[in-house]
Amino acid sequence: MNIMEKLKDSFLFFDGAMGTELQKKGLRTGDLPERLCIYNPQAIIDIHRSYLEAGCDVITTNTFGANALKFSMEELEQVIAAALDCAEKAISVAGGKKRYIALDIGPLGKILKPFGDLDFEDAVELFAQVVRLGESRADVILIETMNDAYETKAAVLAAKENSSKPVFVTNVYDEKEKLMTGADALSMIALLEGLSVDAIGMNCSLGPHKMNEILTTFAEYSSLPLMISPNAGLPRTQGDTVVFDVSAEEFATQMVRSADIGARILGGCCGTTPEYIRAVVSALENKKPREITRKHHTLVSSYTHAVEFGDKAVIIGERINPTGKKRVKQALREGDMAFILREGVYQQQAGASVLDVNCGLPEIDEAQVMEDVIKALQGVTDTPLQIDTSHKEALERALRIYNGKPMINSVNGKQESMDTVFPLAKKYGGVIVALTLDEKGIPQTAQGRIAIAEKIIATAESYGISRKNIIVDTLTMAISADTTAAEVTLKAIKGIADMGVKTVLGVSNVSFGLPHRDYVNSEFFRLALRCGLSSAIMNPHSERMLTVWKDHKQSSDDSTLTAEVEAFAEKIMAEVMAMEDVADTLPVSKGDLDLKSAIISGLSEESSALTAQLLTTEEPLHLVSSHIIPALDIVGAGFEEGRVYLPQLLMSAEAAKAAFAKVKDALASKGTDTAKGEKIVIATVRGDIHDIGKNIVKILLENYGYQVIDLGKDVPEETIVETAKKEQASLVALSALMTTTVPAMERTITLMKESCPNTKVTVGGAVMSEEYARMIEADYYSKDAMGAVRIAERHFADRG
Amino acid sequence: MTPHIETITIDPSTLCVPSCDMLRYSGCREQSDERLCALSREVYEELVPLLTPMAVCTRVQVRFQGDVADFGYFRTESRSLHKFLGGDCTAILFAATVGLGADRLIAKYSPILPSRAVIADGCATAAIECLCDHLCSSVFGVAPSARFSPGYGDLPLKIQGDILSLVQAHLKIGLSMTDSMMLTPTKSVTAIVKAKD
Numbered sequence: 001m002n003i004m005e006k007l008k009d010s011f012l013f014f015d016g017a018m019g020t021e022l023q024k025k026g027l028r029t030g031d032l033p034e035r036l037c038i039y040n041p042q043a044i045i046d047i048h049r050s051y052l053e054a055g056c057d058v059i060t061t062n063t064f065g066a067n068a069l070k071f072s073m074e075e076l077e078q079v080i081a082a083a084l085d086c087a088e089k090a091i092s093v094a095g096g097k098k099r100y101i102a103l104d105i106g107p108l109g110k111i112l113k114p115f116g117d118l119d120f121e122d123a124v125e126l127f128a129q130v131v132r133l134g135e136s137r138a139d140v141i142l143i144e145t146m147n148d149a150y151e152t153k154a155a156v157l158a159a160k161e162n163s164s165k166p167v168f169v170t171n172v173y174d175e176k177e178k179l180m181t182g183a184d185a186l187s188m189i190a191l192l193e194g195l196s197v198d199a200i201g202m203n204c205s206l207g208p209h210k211m212n213e214i215l216t217t218f219a220e221y222s223s224l225p226l227m228i229s230p231n232a233g234l235p236r237t238q239g240d241t242v243v244f245d246v247s248a249e250e251f252a253t254q255m256v257r258s259a260d261i262g263a264r265i266l267g268g269c270c271g272t273t274p275e276y277i278r279a280v281v282s283a284l285e286n287k288k289p290r291e292i293t294r295k296h297h298t299l300v301s302s303y304t305h306a307v308e309f310g311d312k313a314v315i316i317g318e319r320i321n322p323t324g325k326k327r328v329k330q331a332l333r334e335g336d337m338a339f340i341l342r343e344g345v346y347q348q349q350a351g352a353s354v355l356d357v358n359c360g361l362p363e364i365d366e367a368q369v370m371e372d373v374i375k376a377l378q379g380v381t382d383t384p385l386q387i388d389t390s391h392k393e394a395l396e397r398a399l400r401i402y403n404g405k406p407m408i409n410s411v412n413g414k415q416e417s418m419d420t421v422f423p424l425a426k427k428y429g430g431v432i433v434a435l436t437l438d439e440k441g442i443p444q445t446a447q448g449r450i451a452i453a454e455k456i457i458a459t460a461e462s463y464g465i466s467r468k469n470i471i472v473d474t475l476t477m478a479i480s481a482d483t484t485a486a487e488v489t490l491k492a493i494k495g496i497a498d499m500g501v502k503t504v505l506g507v508s509n510v511s512f513g514l515p516h517r518d519y520v521n522s523e524f525f526r527l528a529l530r531c532g533l534s535s536a537i538m539n540p541h542s543e544r545m546l547t548v549w550k551d552h553k554q555s556s557d558d559s560t561l562t563a564e565v566e567a568f569a570e571k572i573m574a575e576v577m578a579m580e581d582v583a584d585t586l587p588v589s590k591g592d593l594d595l596k597s598a599i600i601s602g603l604s605e606e607s608s609a610l611t612a613q614l615l616t617t618e619e620p621l622h623l624v625s626s627h628i629i630p631a632l633d634i635v636g637a638g639f640e641e642g643r644v645y646l647p648q649l650l651m652s653a654e655a656a657k658a659a660f661a662k663v664k665d666a667l668a669s670k671g672t673d674t675a676k677g678e679k680i681v682i683a684t685v686r687g688d689i690h691d692i693g694k695n696i697v698k699i700l701l702e703n704y705g706y707q708v709i710d711l712g713k714d715v716p717e718e719t720i721v722e723t724a725k726k727e728q729a730s731l732v733a734l735s736a737l738m739t740t741t742v743p744a745m746e747r748t749i750t751l752m753k754e755s756c757p758n759t760k761v762t763v764g765g766a767v768m769s770e771e772y773a774r775m776i777e778a779d780y781y782s783k784d785a786m787g788a789v790r791i792a793e794r795h796f797a798d799r800g
Numbered sequence: 801m802t803p804h805i806e807t808i809t810i811d812p813s814t815l816c817v818p819s820c821d822m823l824r825y826s827g828c829r830e831q832s833d834e835r836l837c838a839l840s841r842e843v844y845e846e847l848v849p850l851l852t853p854m855a856v857c858t859r860v861q862v863r864f865q866g867d868v869a870d871f872g873y874f875r876t877e878s879r880s881l882h883k884f885l886g887g888d889c890t891a892i893l894f895a896a897t898v899g900l901g902a903d904r905l906i907a908k909y910s911p912i913l914p915s916r917a918v919i920a921d922g923c924a925t926a927a928i929e930c931l932c933d934h935l936c937s938s939v940f941g942v943a944p945s946a947r948f949s950p951g952y953g954d955l956p957l958k959i960q961g962d963i964l965s966l967v968q969a970h971l972k973i974g975l976s977m978t979d980s981m982m983l984t985p986t987k988s989v990t991a992i993v994k995a996k997d
């Protein structure tokens with residue numbers, strides 16, 4: 001009987017702590033106790049045996065910290081082989097019932113990018129090495145004590161891609177019921193069920209009492225077998241030894257409660273001994289595990305939280321999409337990540353719970369840009385993302401590096417689409433938007449669209465994807481082109497909702513070709529919500545839409561709904577045709593504040609409004625030279641003289657940026673392209689993960705009209721040099737925070753002098769000094785951000 | 801034997817971070833500007849729920865041979881550490897962090913509102929300093945500033961890694977180090993304190 005068969009109708013008992021037992025034996029473990037498998041195998045065999053004698057079904061190999069960051073590959077191979085030898089020997093000696101071996105995998109001990117320096121794919125490979133070395137002799141792969149969602153995902157992918165053995169995953173939760181890097185239980189359930197692991201749960205850190213509280217959430221939301229391996233309570237020092245505050249009896253009592261809540265796989269972590277496991281096995285001897293039931297919650301997640309599609313409709317921000325948005329198009333083409341990130345953060349602040357991400361432009365490498373955008377976005381916002389693409393490679397790359405369970409936009413009823421999307425969704429997890437169209441096009445009736453939805457759901461289920469992970473989009477069409485369009489869409493929504501399946505609409509299509517679009521959209525949205533709409537892809541900055549969303553209350557008795565749906569198009573079109581056009585009025589400035597003072601005072605909103613006002617009477621370029629630049633000069637000089645502090649300098653820079661945005665809009669509307677300034681490539685060097693200083697320099701340089709090509713942080717030497725060459729930039733600005741990354745800066749400069757002898761390099765950052773800069777042969781050094789601006793001014797003036 | 805490692809968790813709302821420190825670490829020498837003060841309070845309020853102040857510590861015997869300090873688990877040579885500890889003693893090695901939430905807030909504002917990012921950075925620096933002061937005075941019973949960190953004087957930065965592994969910082973409080981020896985989360989500290997007799 002394999003381990004999953006055993007699990008079908010009985011409990012599975014794991015062993016307890018390894019470290020605690022090693023310490024009891026007086027073995028000095030240092031930080032690499034795995035070496036004991038080679039140098040003192042009998043000690044490890046004895047510990048395994050003591051747990052087997054206590055009645056456990058599964059013993060865990062002594063490989064918790066075995067990975068290539070801590071061991072050479074040669075030693076890693078030996079450690080894992082020796083650990084499996086120990087487990088097999090212990091089982092052969094113990095005899096009795098069928099026993100199993102879990103290949104133990106713990107965390108790597110490093111933080112993943114973007115907040116650490118370990119690349120996601122490198123993490124996957126480090127775990128994969130362990131899996132490949134050990135999986136054939138194990139019955140199950142146990143990924144445990146993980147305190148980060150992203151690292152957990154890397155380990156699971158490594159296990160699934162290199163083994164067909166079952167994968168159990170347990171994470172470490174704190175008193176606030178979160179992982180150390182912020183993920184809550186619900187987001188981990190979403191992520192791990194999405195990745196199709198075989199059992200999930202928690203271990204370490206907490207005692208059984210607190211763990212049972214978290215287990216309740218697992219039992220409510222998860223359809224998988226649940227695993228729990230608590231500590232023996234909290235540790236305290238007693239003389240020279242460490243003791244834990246929960247006795248074996250109390251531990252067993254609590255574990256019976258765990259079983260009542262729904263735990264089926266039970267073991268112990270720090271402080272537990274064979275006595276604890278014996279007590280648990282004995283206490284549950286005559287009990288049957290609780291039945292595992294299917295749960296129907298539709299969840300997407302980020303690395304901190306999950307969003308459930310339930311009673312309240314979910315708002316999906318639509319702004320990161322180049323379709324019909326010139327500025328987004330430009331940002332994607334030019335790699336202006338800051339613009340995309342701003343769109344993301346502002347939509348989150350406006351109330352979007354999920355952000356749609358579409359990078360579909362024919363002239364760019366969509367797969368690469370999608371991966372870059374997803375990585376960057378999840379570095380600044382914890383809003384779950386919706387990967388919106390019809391490009392297979394872009395979808396797979398985004399799904400792979402996404403830190404959570406995303407939405408996938410979209411699949412449709414065409415066989416080819418389903419055969420492309422479903423295998424990827426099955427592997428990586430996701431909630432899939434299903435468009436109700438197929439090879440024959442978009443059905444003109446609600447019944448036709450419902451039939452396609454049913455076909456998509458059935459096909460998804462044949463791929464092992466539950467219907468809870470399908471959200472049907474019944475396709476909003478413009479009522480100006482077809483007055484029956486809204487009625488068909490809404491009736492299909494109602495039909496799908498009545499089937500208990502979740503729904504979504506891209507709301508704004510309905511008003512295409514009509515005046516007062518926001519009003520039409522919001523009235524359509526109001527009706528859609530009454531029809532049972534679960535989510536909307538929309539502009540979260542629309543106050544009217546948000547008001548409709550906030551005010552909506554689902555009512556079971558909505559007798560006029562059908563009549564209103566049928567009458568919607570004609571009624572709304574008549575209304576908007578009769579409405580008068582209201583021109584956008586410019587906000588009036590307060591008091592006698594002028595633009596220059598607003599920028600000096602760092603007032604962004606006022607600067608933007610005053611610029612808009614001035615543009616009605618002044619030429620855009622004159623406005624820049626007579627108001628914005630003089631203001632920046634005053635603030636810059638104040639900073640250099642120590643009268644203005646860094647946050648104030650930046651507030652002025654932000655205000656100037658807001659003013660510039662209005663100027664650019666004015667120039668664009670006149671058909672004049674904004675003149676692009678001289679190019680400067682900027683980067684934080686390899687190994688350096690701090691980029692706040694670099695970002696400060698960037699905004700100031702942009703304000704002074706330079707075209708800044710920002711390569712981000714931790715940038716390899718070659719990338720910086722290649723970019724300078726490709727862009728023909730004559731100035732490169734490098735930042736380093738610590739002494740340990742100065743060598744990378746020096747290598748970059750050396751390489752730059754070899755490959756681009758005409759390009760000058762300016763350096764800065766906390767660790768830098770004039771002397772240091774000379775030592776590494778930098779061309780210029782600046783002690784602060786304004787200094788970098790002055791260097792650029794001198795550099796380009798000298799070049800004429 | 802493996803040393804006993806103590807994990808300490810602090811409620812972020814109990815950290816009394818002086819507002820003058822928040823602005824000082826943001827690059828402001830004086831705080832006459834009411835708007836800046838209000839902004840720093842606003843950013844700090846946003847930061848507090850994201851903070852997860854934690855520390856791990858252990859006590860070890862330190863023996864000196866010349867300027868070489870032997871901690872029992874690792875050795876290092878440092879004249880300034882010798883001077884700080886004054887010779888053989890019991891020392892407390894600790895690693896502390898305010899968590900990844902601070903880095904995330906700074907990263908969120910960095911591309912959109914650098915002024916807020918700078919202030920969030922200053923607030924988070926003030927918070928980790930405050931956490932270390934609290935540990936020294938309330939937990940270890942020494943003066944708030946009586947701590948010595950790798951990188952001070954001639955104490956090599958490299959022993960940061962030795963301290964982190966000894967106190968199992970990654971496992972217990974999610975604190976680790978990059979290849980270029982930067983602590984991650986960035987608002988973290990490793991330090992040595994001379995234990996009171």
